[in-house]
Amino acid sequence: MYTPLRIDPTKALGDIATFQRKLAAGMGHLRGMREPEYANTPRELVYSEDKLKVWHFTGHGKTTAKTPLLIVYALVNTVWMTDLQADRSMVRNLLEQGEDVYLIDWGYPDGADRWLTLDDYINGYLDRCVDAVRQRHDLDAINLLGICQGGAFSLCYTALHPDKVKNLITMVTPVDFHTPDNMLSHWCRSMDVDLFVDTMGNIPAGLMNYVYLTLKPVRLNQQKYIGMVDILDNPTELENFLRMERWIFDSPDQAGEAFRQFIKDFYQGNKLVKGTLEIGGKPVDLGMVTQPVLNIFAEQDHLVPPDASRALGKHVGTTDYTQLAFKGGHIGIYVSGRAQREVPPAIHQWLSARN
Amino acid sequence: MADPANDFIRDYQTLAQQSWDAWTRQLQQQQPQPTVNPFFTPPPAPASGNDTLERTLAGLKGYFDWMQGAAASGAAAQPVDWRQQLQQLFGGASQPFAQAFGGIDSAGAEGFSRQWQSWLQAAQHSGFGDLPGAQAPIPAFGLNREQQMQQQAMSAAVLASLQASARYQALIQRASQQGMQRLQDKLAEHAEPGRQIDSLKALYDLWVDSAEEAYAEVAMSDEFREAYGEMVNTQMRVRQMQQQQTEQMCQQLGVPTRTEVSSLGERLQALRREFRASQTPASADHADEITALRRDLAALKRQVADRATAAPVAEKATPARPSPSAAIKSISKAPAKAARTAAAGKAKPGAASKSRISSRKRK
Secondary structure: OOOOEOOOHHHHHHHHHHHHHHHHHHHHHHOOOOOOOOOOOOEEEEEEEOOEEEEEEOOOOOOOOOOOEEEEOOOOOOHHHHHOEOOEOHHHHHHHHOOOEEEEEOOOOOHHHOOOOHHHHHHHHHHHHHHHHHHHHOOOOEEEEEEOHHHHHHHHHHHHOHHHEEEEEEEOOOOOOOOOOOHHHHHHOOOOHHHHHHHHOOEOHHHHHHHHHOOOHHHHHHHHHHHHHOOOOOHHHHHHHHHHHHHHHOOOOEOHHHHHHHHHHHHHOOHHHHOOOEEOOEEOOHHHOOOOEEEEEEOOOOOOOHHHHHOHHHHOOOOEEEEEEEOOOOOHHHHOHHHHHHHHHHHHHHHHOOO | OOOHHHHHHHHHHHHHHHHHHHHHHHHHHOOOOOOOOOOOOOOOOOOOOOHHHHHHHHHHHHHHHHHHHHHHHOHHHOOOOHHHHHHHHHHOOOOHHHHHHHHHHHOOOHHHHHHHHHHHHHHHHHHHOOOOOOOOOOOOOOOOHHHHHHHHHHHHHHHHHHHHHHHHHHHHHHHHHHHHHHHHHHHHOOOOOOOOEOOHHHHHHHHHHHHHHHHHHHHOOHHHHHHHHHHHHHHHHHHHHHHHHHHHHHHHHOOOOHHHHHHHHHHHHHHHHHHHHHHOOHHHHHHHHHHHHHHHHHHHHHHHHHHHOOOOOEEEOOOOOOOOOOEEEEEEOOHHHHHHHHHOOOOOOOOOOOOEEEEEEOO
16 A cells, blocks of 8 residues: 655755745746736727727728627726737727727726616616717618626626627626526625615725635635746746736726625625616616627636526527537636637627627 | 754755845835825734735745745655644644635734724723623723713623624634645545655645635534634624724814715615605506506416426437537427427536537427
8 A cells, every 4th residue: 555645855856945936036036027018919999988889890901891899808807908008908809800899997986976877877877878889880780799697797787788789799697697607696695785885985996806716715825826936037927917906906896786786686686687677767678688699608717607608599599599519617718728718709709600 | 962954954044034025025015105194093904915916925835934944844745644743834824725715814804803803802901801701791880980880881782793703813823723624635645656745845745735625614513603603793883883983083073974974875865765766767668568468468478387387497408500519409498399309318418528509489
């Protein structure tokens, strides 16, 4: 019978010395390092309102798409995950495919935005952003690409304003919030959300980040940074790591009322799939989504379990439904090498067949 | 008599600790120092004032201490009983699990828990050290009756919050213990030549897998959900009472309160909505009507479809779209067609080894 542990003490000391050496050497790279920039793909401002901005990306390639594509991101975290760095930019890859890409940047809510409701976001802001793009192109309907919570918003919007959406793409979008593997949903089911929002007002970004870290506490609080020590001597990889850290922790607060509604109606009530959801007093019926739908989800997603997204196929009213199961996680679907190769081309191919 | 090997390890540990401290100091020096305000003492904050830095350093330090402790204890070298060896490697105060979970309770959650702790300290300094009314309500009398009642309610809320936090921590502790058990189980699978764990890093990674699995199991339990909700709810009650007390004080000083500002914001937002609605053209109302009619039509169609058949949704696979690493699968909701497909044995497995596209079209 062998012992499973066969650790040579000399090698163990050597490992510690290596760890120390890498830390010491890493200081030279860390010192003076500036905040890593995002990809900053060239863009122009085409619409703004309050803290919201709609950007139009101006790529170098020729736009071949006849219908513009508006990206609707989540309210949590910033929209720059879609344009993180030059060689990991979903926006840039979509442009290279020939898409005409717009993006809603929701901005950073403050006390003045405390009373913004889901109605204000979906039937207000989002509707006016869609109108702005429609008017620019003199079109009745445009293509929407909703991401995560922005995907849920896009579904609601399409159900409420079907004439303004030509094709709908949802990415890592929760639809059924009560699948058994949804940790976030499980935790917030016993929370008194009214008390929470009445007390906190807007929900601080730091608190949101804290909750996300506790989904995988050891990996995200410790193991990740131990892995970082291995790349301290590689300026490029270190910069990529720090850029991701910037994106993770530079996130906006959540407008109180919208947060209250989203947790109560979506996470706790699961009303989107139950067919009992109302936005601004109007019923949201997924059966009204009769446009072609492409639903993209990540098979290793710990924030939005695949089954939570997959459920869309059962509830949506369209006869033209496509789903893409991506081998990766909630973030990898934008920034991994595989994502660059697979996701934008798949989106473009799907849209091209329906333009 | 001096033991040269132990002396070497002790010297090495001292040197390593010194270089670690130097590294930490250098990093912290890069952080901007807060401006000193002699008229205001800020609330308790992380030592570095930088959440990410604190978390990073705590995580690295936990790992570093554990590696040092493991090497210095000589546990890595003992070939006798590997379970005992494991206890030595993870049983000490330097085990990385404590730091990892310790970190989550101190970083982003500071606004969540530290405030009431500072309130508790302040209350104790003000003569409320025994938490009046916390055990059982005491009738209050006289001019300060309302304040006494509030103080009792606050004390009870703080106590409830402490109890809820203790319950939550007990579950975290349970996850920790179950993580160790899982680690033993996983290690037992490595007890053969070629699969043995031969480095501290490999052991650490296996421990992380075990700890996360155990944590996920506990975190998905109903007991955890209740404890989590109770912890959040009790902390919010304490915070709400704090805010009420602060607002009362502000009112006496003539300072506008959060509630007043928030109330103004609510009215302003309502006015903005009314203004937008008054500018909406009449055609939008017609669009709403058309949308409502379509919604009814969609619901009717679903009802008709549901009555027509109760057959399950079936899947039909079609050849892959020409993509280097993605395969296409069509899904049809049309029951009759699906049934025919299944009966003819035409259904193909849709899963490809990489990302896959599935689509369905109905006629």
